[in-house]
Amino acid sequence: MRILHISKFSHPERGGIESFVRDLTTEQARQGHDVAVLCHQAHPWRATERSVSEGVVSVQARILCNVGFAPVSPLFPLHLRRLVREKRPEIIHLHLPNPAALYSGWFPADIPLVIHWHADADGLPGRLYRSLYPVYGLFEAKCLSLADSVIATSPAYAASSRSLAHLRDKCVVVPLGLDLARYPEDAQLSRTQEPTILSVGRFAYYKGYETLVEAARMVPAARFVIVGDGPLHGKISSMIRERGLADRVRLPGSLPDRELRVLLQLATLVCLPSVDRAEAFGLVQLEAMRYGVPLVSTAIPGSGVDWVNQDGVTGLVVPPGNAEALAHALQWVVDHEQTAEAMGKAGRLRLESHFTIERVTSALDNVYARVRGLSG
Structure with a gap:
């Protein structure tokens, strides 16, 4: 299966999501999937980089700046369109929260969209985040409306998220996993x-x-x-x-x-x-x-x-x-x-x-198969 992941950042940047995306995409490639990752550079003005590691194609898009925790990359949608044309993904797997939600209008309507809901963006402290969320939230809601399935990482988070409250029929719990190797x-x-x-x-x-x-x-x-x-x-x-x-x-x-x-x-x-x-x-x-x-x-x-x-x-x-x-x-x-x-x-x-990455990958394969059946 051809899978395009869209993540905020990726390894070697530190963080739980970054580690998980690395383990997941590596395991998917190991199991024979054609996997690519589109994400942001962590530091402003660093040139866009393309690399291949352990069978996974990674494109880190150049950013102009960081606003709070959010990287700003005006060329991100162009990289998205280019990767879609090149890789012809059968699944787009979007990891949120992520400023890539701003470009949901660039997601092809004929490709199933799976959203991995790692955490709520609503409710972050600080004046800056409170002022920005109403705008980001509009695009986040648009992404959720487009999603064929939404992955929550635990039953408690799925049940308590206000953003997911009206999407229970789309939600499925798949925990994070670890590559023991x-x-x-x-x-x-x-x-x-x-x-x-x-x-x-x-x-x-x-x-x-x-x-x-x-x-x-x-x-x-x-x-x-x-x-x-x-x-x-x-x-x-x-x-x-x-x-x-x-x-x-x-x-x-x-x-x-x-x-x-x-x-x-x-x-x-x-x-x-x-x-x-x-x-x-x-x-x-x-x-x-x-x-x-x-x-x-x-x-x-x-x-x-x-x-x-x-x-x-x-x-x-x-x-x-x-x-x-x-x-x-x-x-x-x-x-x-x-x-x-x-x-x-x-x-x-x-x-x-x-919580092994093999079990998580198998569970996500089932989600992919289901949404491809629904959209086919």
């Missing part, structure tokens, strides 16, 4: 006696790193590593210094995949302290499960985070924004090594039975 295990690595609590993600408002730093004060025997970068990195770094935690809480910034895999294997637990449903799924939880690492995450209303991490089974789940509850859960996992090990093993089994 990209996460090899190093048998020579072994965890140290000192507990290490790892968190990974973009330093953004919804990640809850302020809560994690406050919790770190109440778990004095553990070392904390928070991997990533983003707009709040400076604020979190200042909090750590002000609270006298610089000797125990480390911010190494963004790390290469290989170094991140090492940290995942050495971690006592992985914490996802997010506080807002902008954290729709939490792909890092799957990465932790890959290495049998127990989880501590939050019960965000309307999010799929606590659907992935099952409380008392694969880890612990606490209320968002509650530093004391988070610290108690972190300390409990540190103190109960045998139970934590059992949770890690349960997480690995849950990953292998629900």
Whole structure:
């Protein structure tokens, strides 16, 4: 099948969606599909680039600037039209949120459109986003009206999204997945006696790193590593210094995949302290499960985070924004090594039975076949 994915960004840019799109498209190509990806460059005025990696054609369109989180690329629709002519896709798979929604009028009406709903754009904080969303929302709604199927990543997100409320008949739940082959295990690595609590993600408002730093004060025997970068990195770094935690809480910034895999294997637990449903799924939880690492995450209303991490089974789940509850859960996992090990093993089994990229690709193949039948 010929498939054209349209994503906001793509690997090697960091992020859960970018990692998932890479794993999905690579697996689709591996299974014999003809796959292309159209996305944006992450930095202004970088020339449009075309590449082929692992059988997947990727076109990263030049952008003029970023407005908030949104890249602006006036030539994007021309690249879209060119790729459609060249690849003759049988499916267009659009990953939202994405400013490419502005060009929905360029999507050929005779090609089935599948929308992957990774998160709601409505409700983002800040004056800029509140002022821009009414315009973007018009194009987003147009895309949804054109879609033959809408993929939500968890039952909770599908049920709670206001944007999807009138589209229940179009919605199907397909979780994100992980390519296990990209996460090899190093048998020579072994965890140290000192507990290490790892968190990974973009330093953004919804990640809850302020809560994690406050919790770190109440778990004095553990070392904390928070991997990533983003707009709040400076604020979190200042909090750590002000609270006298610089000797125990480390911010190494963004790390290469290989170094991140090492940290995942050495971690006592992985914490996802997010506080807002902008954290729709939490792909890092799957990465932790890959290495049998127990989880501590939050019960965000309307999010799929606590659907992935099952409380008392694969880890612990606490209320968002509650530093004391988070610290108690972190300390409990540190103190109960045998139970934590059992949770890690349960997480690995849950990953292998629900969240492998092969299973996700198979589920999406079924969606593609259905919409092609409906449109044929």
